[in-house]
């Protein structure tokens with residue numbers, strides 16, 4: 001901090017480090033921060049925004065960009081946490097790149113195209129594009145290889161996502177031979193041709209894009225900005241732009257950022273951690289943090305944030321070993337790392353409960369606990385264990401298992417068997433079951449017809465038994481069984497379910513239903529990505545195992561499920577734990593993080609590249625503040641190799657020493673200001689006693705060194 005330029009914004013709840021103050025006050029056009037997990041990147045970007053507001057910049061001229069809705073929520077919360085009043089914080093533009101791009105495109109008149117976030121919603125368009133390739137190029141090009149099974153479609157969508165994120169599609173390919181262009185883009189010729197057809201179809205209308213899949217808005221805006229200088233000028237004139245999680249940056253998002261920064265009076269601060277890159281499929285790369293900004297902005301300045309403030313040295317050093325990079329903590333806190341073991345999935349669920357109960361016994365609130373999973377299929381055992389222990393939980397980004405498509409399908413079949421859809425209280429869940437029956441039964445219904453079926457069955461549950469006859473088989477003369485690939489299989493499965501005795505064993509009945517429609521194969525056809533299909537299969541297996549262990553009849557199991565849903569869907573303001581996938585927790589933090597299923601074949605997942613899996617584990621473990629509980633198999637050989645790499649025993653002594661060092665440093669810290677809790681009616685009183693007013697925080701304070709005694713009743717802890 002320079003004498004001539006003291007900070008005008010003073011945060012609440014933390015004593016800023018000199019490194020943070022330097023970033024808060026930085027005047028450089030482009031500032032980059034590459035720092036470890038928990039090293040206060042988000043907080044420091046919030047401080048930069050606080051400083052801009054304190055210097056009277058209108059909040060509307062500040063833009064905070066992130067890559068995921070979760071990171072957006074964290075940023076919004078952090079603005080409030082550091083003491084920016086709600087009235088100002090809510091006017092700062094905090095958005096994901098995709099939402100920001102969609103908004104800019106809509107404002108520029110490029111159409112508010114329908115957004116289709118699911119791969120399966122895009123499947124008909126991909127098939128159509130392939131049809132057009134076949135019509136147009138058969139006999140024209142060699143090696144045309146049209147494959148319409150889902151693994152091929154999945155690869156196609158993946159290629160496309162990468163081509164768009166890297167802006168490779170936007171390259172000047174017009175005068176190239178088709179084969180040459182495909183080779184340049186490193187994609188098979190058929191995929192390249194299909195991408196061209198797909199994009200012509202998607203962008204073909206007079207009024208802009210017809211539909212947008214994931215990431216298409218970012219791509220479309222990046223293209224528009226590259227093609228016309230006017231569209232860049234039409235962007236709102238932000239004076240301060242910050243970008244969090246910069247490790248998620250890809251070429252398309254980079255172009256949008258550059259267009260915003262093109263204004264001479266726009267200042268940028270970006271923060272990221274190259275070890276948190278978990279979206280390489282979306283073109284994320286450490287290249288940007290390391291080189292690309294530097295090439296465009298040679299005078300950019302790198303600022304350090306050396307210490308993590310989220311957790312103490314024990315976890316910091318474990319991560320140092322795991323990631324083989326320097327990690328230091330500034331906290332005098334012993335972040336405990338506990339290990340528990342199990343023999344099977346149910347046992348893992350029980351150990352999750354043991355970890356939560358230990359936390360509660362130690363006097364801490366349940367809300368501090370987060371259970372982070374590698375994959376969603378792992379949640380069945382955990383959710384059941386929570387239910388059994390009557391521990392409430394929330395699943396912020398991941399649907400609870402009872403609400404997932406494959407389980408909704410099985411629940412729908414059980415409802416048909418027992419003629420009891422009425423027992424499902426929520427109309428929304430009833431409608432979702434109808435949709436799941438149509439999806440997994442692979443019956444093709446026109447969208448309006450499916451909506452009608454959902455609406456009518458949700459309202460009149462007794463119609464479910466006749467679902468097939470009424471809506472698919474054309475009982476009213478409108479259905480089109482010829483279009484329904486799996487129609488007859490589904491009809492037979494429904495008939496089978498309807499003939500089941502409520503007293504039969506639930507697991508056997510479920511197994512038979514899955515066999516009837518060959519659910520595993522169906523999942524491979526329906527879920528375009530092989531990874532998703534594998535998660536669905538594991539999820540179904542977990543559900544059947546649950547029925548098996550319950551030993552219940554169909555009727556009893558149905559009741560168990562409905563009671564579980566009532567428990568899981570209860571709104572909770574307190575006394576709940578968080579359950580989510582690790583990828584969704586990026587940027588968040590929790591007092592106690594529990595990582596279940598740390599076993600070989602689960603984490604790292606063999607279906608993904610090793611580097612990205614390592615980063616995901618690093619993201620998961622570094623969400624913890626006070627305690628990290630690691631759950632792995634009793635059999636050492638079955639444990640995730642990541643556990644040994646943390647070298648927990650070897651680093652403990654150094655961590656203890658670091659805690660002592662940090663305690664001494666904390667005792668010497670002096671807050672920049674002492675804020676008072678004086679109300680508006682007490683303003684004259686505290687003013688008369690010598691307090692000053694902080695306009696940006698809208699609060700009274702006393703300078704350090706002043707006599708605090710007269711203010712004791714207003715001093716915040």
Ligand SMILES: Nc1ncnc2c1ncn2[C@@H]1O[C@H](COP(=O)(O)OP(=O)(O)OP(=O)(O)O)[C@@H](O)[C@H]1O
Nearest residue numbers: 014015016017037038039040041042043309310587
């Ligand atoms: N000066 C400080 N003193 C004490 N705690 C701080 C300070 N600055 C930030 N923190 C705390 O450190 C924790 C981590 O901060 P933050 O979430 O900003 O880190 P991050 O680098 O963005 O993390 P991630 O890499 O996981 O996104 C938060 O609890 C925050 O309140």
